[in-house]
Amino acid sequence: MFKEGNGATHDPLSAQHMALFRRVVRNMVKQHTKSKGSIRSKLVAASFDDDFRAELLFG
Numbered sequence: 001m002f003k004e005g006n007g008a009t010h011d012p013l014s015a016q017h018m019a020l021f022r023r024v025v026r027n028m029v030k031q032h033t034k035s036k037g038s039i040r041s042k043l044v045a046a047s048f049d050d051d052f053r054a055e056l057l058f059g
């Protein structure tokens with residue numbers, strides 16, 4: 001109904017790529033010091049707020 005299983009990566013190489021992508025994103029969030037909060041809260045904020053996501057990506 002909600003297609004929750006579509007996010008799964010079944011190919012080992014694509015799983016490695018997703019793991020690398022997640023590490024890169026986590027490091028970008030860790031280096032962001034303009035706003036306070038945990039890494040998790042910053043990831044959630046970036047998923048909802050386009051301006052905050054742009055600030056993380058482009059500085």
